[in-house]
Amino acid sequence: MTIRFEAMPTSDAEHLWNGGTDAYGFLPETHISDGPGHPCRHCLGNIDAGESYLILAYRPFPAAQPYAETGPIFLHARPCRRYTAEEIRPPVLETSPDYILRGYGENDRIVYGTGAVTRQESIAAYAADLLARDDIAYVHVRSARNNCYQCRISLG
Template identity: 75%
Template structure:
């Protein structure tokens, strides 16, 4: 697994939202209270505990608008948290579910067709490494297998 690294939402993206900036749709994030299950923070990559306030907002983990720039709802602790740094291991929010969609993207930030697969959590590191061995794959996204929500990114280390 040493040839891949898991990347959380960038600090700049989280900081902008904590400072009151709008989301990918130009709207302010909504505040909700976590029920304790299924509310993974994309910055620290831990679940948000029951009773904690969270932000829910539209997120586009791509630099530009284009047809493949998927945008969807994700969660963030309402109070600033430390960004996930243990990039060489499967993050806690990934380890807590049985499977995810794992999909490769090219340098042009577009889906590389044929790479998307519902993947058992235990198989994510090997599948991501296999995708990243390909010259046409620049990075990989991990997304919810049930709702397609963005979880994190995987890059070459």
């Protein structure tokens, strides 16, 4: 079984780079990075010190519904290349010792009992275990400290 780590779709990022509003209908805030701690959800790398970035509310689901979590994320203020090494754990997941992984069904709703704080080195194995189940369509990776969306994992 091959899993892939998926960044924010480029269409979502382009919408924001072109002056679009976030999940709450607001324009993103623009800030200047002071260094580590600002992971871009499109390139899945850190936004370096001195680079401008956007803070916005993001809902990584196709439609609003009770399980469609919305929260703050960072995005380079200027277009960046979408993360493409999908079979390799991205740099954004190297900055914390653990993350929350949670499985979702085809209906984009949480599959209860799947959420777990997972050590960095166990992310791929736990995601593969979840994706082997018939009731799991994809997995979200979120910050274990702040619950912020990091990326999506699906079958490759």
